[in-house]
Amino acid sequence: MIRQKIVAGNWKMNGSKESIVSLINGLLEMDGSSSEVVVAPSFPYLSQVDELISASSIVLAAQNVSQEVKGAFTGEVSTSMLGDFGVKYVLLGHSERRSLYGETNELIASKVKAVLDFGLTPMLCIGETLAERESGKTLEVCEQQLQAVVDVVGIASFEQMVIAYEPVWAIGTGLSASAEQAQDVHKSIRAFLAKTSESVSQKVQILYGGSVKASTSSALFQMPDVDGALVGGASLDAKEFIAIVKTAG
Ligand code: PEP
Numbered sequence: 001m002i003r004q005k006i007v008a009g010n011w012k013m014n015g016s017k018e019s020i021v022s023l024i025n026g027l028l029e030m031d032g033s034s035s036e037v038v039v040a041p042s043f044p045y046l047s048q049v050d051e052l053i054s055a056s057s058i059v060l061a062a063q064n065v066s067q068e069v070k071g072a073f074t075g076e077v078s079t080s081m082l083g084d085f086g087v088k089y090v091l092l093g094h095s096e097r098r099s100l101y102g103e104t105n106e107l108i109a110s111k112v113k114a115v116l117d118f119g120l121t122p123m124l125c126i127g128e129t130l131a132e133r134e135s136g137k138t139l140e141v142c143e144q145q146l147q148a149v150v151d152v153v154g155i156a157s158f159e160q161m162v163i164a165y166e167p168v169w170a171i172g173t174g175l176s177a178s179a180e181q182a183q184d185v186h187k188s189i190r191a192f193l194a195k196t197s198e199s200v201s202q203k204v205q206i207l208y209g210g211s212v213k214a215s216t217s218s219a220l221f222q223m224p225d226v227d228g229a230l231v232g233g234a235s236l237d238a239k240e241f242i243a244i245v246k247t248a249g
Contacts, residue, residue: 001202005221005248006162006228008038008061008123008207009235010091020045024052026238032057035228035248038089039235043077046085054086061089061123064097067110079118090115091230093125093145095168105148112149116157123162123230124149125209126189130169138167139188146192155196163189163206164230170210172232179219179226182208186225214243221248 015023020041030037040061041049050060066076082090092115093108108124115122126145128138142165150158165185170177177185186206194201208220209230220226228248234240 003205003227005035006038006205006207007035007245007248008040008230009241010040010063010230010232011235012232013042014236015041015045017048020048023238024049027058028056030242030245033245035245037245040091046087050086060087061091062087063091065090065111065115067114079114079120082120083118087120089121089123091123091125095125095127095166095171105145109149109152113153116153116160121160121162123164125164125166127166127168133169138185142185142189143192155200158193158200158204161204163204164209165189165206166209166230174211176211176216179223182220182226183223190225212244214240214247217244218247
């Protein structure tokens with residue numbers, strides 16, 4: 001099965017009105033790519049980025065969303081608000097949300113449901129800590145994180161989702177998983193989904209995230225079950241991000 005590659009930049013809590021103009025202008029110099037290129041700015045900049053990319057094929061993502069539809073939830077942002085600004089993807093379950101903001105598998109599953117109900121595409125992040133990897137629990141952890149979502153939205157919904165395998169020990173550390181390590185886990189994720197639905201397992205795009213750079217992305221993208229990358233730090237540098245996109249073809 002041919003799956004289109006996705007290269008997504010998670011800008012995290014970085015940027016200003018000024019720096020975003022120059023970052024997007026840099027990205028607009030990119031030649032056409034067969035991959036889907038996605039950027040995820042912080043909420044206040046969604047409108048600005050939406051306008052700046054309007055004549056390009058770059059796609060907009062948000063970094064989080066509320067599980068609630070509307071109402072008295074001070075400080076929260078709803079799926080329909082994201083829809084107003086042309087957002088397609090919503091990052092959910094990022095390890096920073098899990099570890100710093102106490103987001104549980106159950107809360108993440110309810111956010112996935114809210115995103116799907118509104119017709120946007122969840123980009124569901126899963127992955128193990130170093131301690132979990134060292135004690136041989138990588139697959140158990142990934143499967144638990146996936147199962148919690150399957151329990152709420154059902155396996156068929158994964159056709160409308162993207163999975164990002166992001167080992168916690170590789171995020172922001174400069175320690176990328178090797179292409180082989182990523183492939184092993186991606187293949188196992190697909191095998192886990194295939195136990196319930198072979199067709200879903202073949203269709204769902206599985207991105208790798210964790211210290212991806214242009215020097216490592218080429219080997220990652222050659223792996224049969226790696227369908228792109230979720231890039232943090234390196235996505236703040238237009239030249240580096242474009243170089244990563246180029247390695248995806
Ligand atoms: C991320 O935040 O999703 C990420 C993968 O970050 P980095 O590329 O900086 O490790």
